[in-house]
Amino acid sequence: MAAPMELSCWGGDWGLPSLHPESLTVMAYAKFSGAPLIVNTINNSWRATKGNLPVLVSEDIVISQPAKILNFLRKQKYNADYDLSAKQGADTLAYIALLEEKLLPALLHTFWIEAENYCSVTKPWFASKIAFPLSLYLPGKMSREALNRILLTKGGPPLYSLTEVEAQIYRDAKECLNLLSKRLGTSQFFFGDTPTTLDAFVFGFLAPIYKVCFPRVQLQEHLKQLPNLCRFCDDILTCYFRLTVSGHSPAGQDTADANLQKLTQLVNKESNLIEKMDDNLRKSPQHPPRKLTTLKLAAGGEESSPMSRLSP
Amino acid sequence: AAEPWPENAALYQQLKEEQILLSDNASSLAVQAFLQMCNLPIRVICRANAEYMSPSGKVPFIHVGNQVVSELGPIVQFVKAKGHSLSDGLDEVQKAEMKAYMELVNNMLLTAELYLQWCDDVTVEEITHPRYGSPYPWPLNRILSYQKQWEVRRKMKAIGWAGKTLEQVLEDVDQCCHALSQRLGTQPYFFNKHPTELDALVFGHLFTILTTQLITDELSEKVKNYSNLTAFCRRIEQQYFEGHEKDSSAVAARSSKRSLLR
Numbered sequence: 001m002a003a004p005m006e007l008s009c010w011g012g013d014w015g016l017p018s019l020h021p022e023s024l025t026v027m028a029y030a031k032f033s034g035a036p037l038i039v040n041t042i043n044n045s046w047r048a049t050k051g052n053l054p055v056l057v058s059e060d061i062v063i064s065q066p067a068k069i070l071n072f073l074r075k076q077k078y079n080a081d082y083d084l085s086a087k088q089g090a091d092t093l094a095y096i097a098l099l100e101e102k103l104l105p106a107l108l109h110t111f112w113i114e115a116e117n118y119c120s121v122t123k124p125w126f127a128s129k130i131a132f133p134l135s136l137y138l139p140g141k142m143s144r145e146a147l148n149r150i151l152l153t154k155g156g157p158p159l160y161s162l163t164e165v166e167a168q169i170y171r172d173a174k175e176c177l178n179l180l181s182k183r184l185g186t187s188q189f190f191f192g193d194t195p196t197t198l199d200a201f202v203f204g205f206l207a208p209i210y211k212v213c214f215p216r217v218q219l220q221e222h223l224k225q226l227p228n229l230c231r232f233c234d235d236i237l238t239c240y241f242r243l244t245v246s247g248h249s250p251a252g253q254d255t256a257d258a259n260l261q262k263l264t265q266l267v268n269k270e271s272n273l274i275e276k277m278d279d280n281l282r283k284s285p286q287h288p289p290r291k292l293t294t295l296k297l298a299a300g301g302e303e304s305s306p307m308s309r310l311s312p
Numbered sequence: 313a314a315e316p317w318p319e320n321a322a323l324y325q326q327l328k329e330e331q332i333l334l335s336d337n338a339s340s341l342a343v344q345a346f347l348q349m350c351n352l353p354i355r356v357i358c359r360a361n362a363e364y365m366s367p368s369g370k371v372p373f374i375h376v377g378n379q380v381v382s383e384l385g386p387i388v389q390f391v392k393a394k395g396h397s398l399s400d401g402l403d404e405v406q407k408a409e410m411k412a413y414m415e416l417v418n419n420m421l422l423t424a425e426l427y428l429q430w431c432d433d434v435t436v437e438e439i440t441h442p443r444y445g446s447p448y449p450w451p452l453n454r455i456l457s458y459q460k461q462w463e464v465r466r467k468m469k470a471i472g473w474a475g476k477t478l479e480q481v482l483e484d485v486d487q488c489c490h491a492l493s494q495r496l497g498t499q500p501y502f503f504n505k506h507p508t509e510l511d512a513l514v515f516g517h518l519f520t521i522l523t524t525q526l527i528t529d530e531l532s533e534k535v536k537n538y539s540n541l542t543a544f545c546r547r548i549e550q551q552y553f554e555g556h557e558k559d560s561s562a563v564a565a566r567s568s569k570r571s572l573l574r
Contacts, residue, residue, distance in 0.1 A: 093488070153467065
């Protein structure tokens with residue numbers, strides 16, 4: 001217990017400590033139970049990107065799956081489920097199984113398989129966190145694994161095409177969200193006033209859906225119609241992660257994005273005009289050719305480096 | 313109810329004595345229990361090619377009127393559309409709990425059964441391969457077994473169970489049974505007075521585990537550790553299966569092992 005415990009996991013963005021559901025679950029549980037974890041987010045170094053994150057290292061023990069990591073933390077006496085009755089513990093297992101069966105496929109699909117989301121948000125984000133040349137290979141591998149998992153578990157007959165499978169998994173996910181919302185009701189956490197393992201898992205799965213700005217967001221829109229779940233995520237973020245949610249509410253973030261888009265469009269128009277003028281000038285013989293940089297419209301929601309993109 | 317339940321409704325599964333495997337028998341028994349609880353009569357018909365006849369590739373499936381429905385989830389919905397339901401009396405939170413527990417059973421117990429049957433080499437060699445292809449001549453029986461094994465192992469790898477050892481799988485089964493036992497407590501059924509599809513599903517799996525002879529007894533020992541679960545199985549068997557020869561699982565002695573597999 002004296003040895004420090006180090007957690008390697010994916011980092012975060014859009015106001016979240018991590019984008020990866022399993023990493024987020026472990027971090028949330030550590031905060032709930034008061035375990036002192038040193039969190040190392042993966043950032044473009046060669047160490048430890050085997051793709052099987054999160055990984056907990058304590059002295060010489062290496063543990064890799066969230067359920068096992070949570071078990072280890074409980075054995076070290078960091079137990080967030082101390083006050084639960086046996087029946088509530090059983091309920092925890094059942095609801096976690098529900099999350100994995102019904103919500104996880106749609107989550108994986110939104111992140112890794114939906115073409116627009118994958119190409120414009122997920123792949124660039126993950127690739128930017130991994131060292132070259134692994135960044136060319138690892139996001140693709142994670143995407144293929146996600147697709148494999150969905151097809152093997154959900155894709156048998158009578159669903160024969162990917163679109164049918166997609167329709168089914170999104171239906172299941174929306175039903176799962178409804179069930180969670182009914183179970184949460186008006187209470188602060190799932191089992192009263194203190195957060196437990198189940199809260200960690202639900203938070204880990206819901207927060208990425210809630211916060212990450214994708215082009216295709218049907219699951220996020222459904223989630224936003226369940227205000228108690230949104231409040232649940234926001235509460236945990238503000239109380240336990242001390243993140244200011246980037247200072248924006250979701251509506252505020254949308255208007256910020258819309259403004260950003262308008263600005264980039266204006267600047268792009270200007271640069272197009274300048275290019276045209278320049279072409280004309282170039283065609284006339286007396287001026288030497290000049291190079292211009294062209295701007296690319298930043299995909300909506302990539303707040304990470306908006307300003308640097310705009311500098312001409 | 314849209315139409316009345318026809319007299320000749322039939323449930324199809326694989327051959328009981330020689331071919332059917334642990335996981336399929338559990339699923340089939342769960343559906344039979346559910347239909348008994350709804351008081352809907354059904355005949356059990358055993359066919360070697362039941363898996364291929366099924367619309368989703370999984371057994372059991374029921375043939376009612378001119379419709380064919382397979383697997384417990386869709387069958388429950390089909391029966392509900394006909395006007396019979398066991399879970400109408402539950403409120404929203406209880407329905408959410410019921411669905412969550414059914415997923416738990418599917419996620420842990422069913423996957424553990426599949427792992428034991430198809431990924432544990434000893435069991436595969438001695439029990440699964442001979443049984444699965446038994447109605448077919450050589451070499452078809454070996455080809456079909458290997459094909460199915462490859463399919464199941466792929467699925468296990470995709471969900472992360474391929475790396476588990478048998479001990480870990482048995483520990484997961486123990487955790488699942490512990491959760492079920494805690495939830496059941498001292499009540500007669502999971503939602504107190506009346507059985508629901510969750511009771512049918514749990515009965516199907518636990519009864520099959522308890523009465524199936526495998527290479528070792530470890531799996532059934534895990535379930536036997538929880539006396540309220542064994543009492544639960546006995547109770548449902550007595551209430552719904554005694555006196556019906558169409559399901560021979562009732563005829564077998566209750567607590568002694570019935571040799572379902574060789």
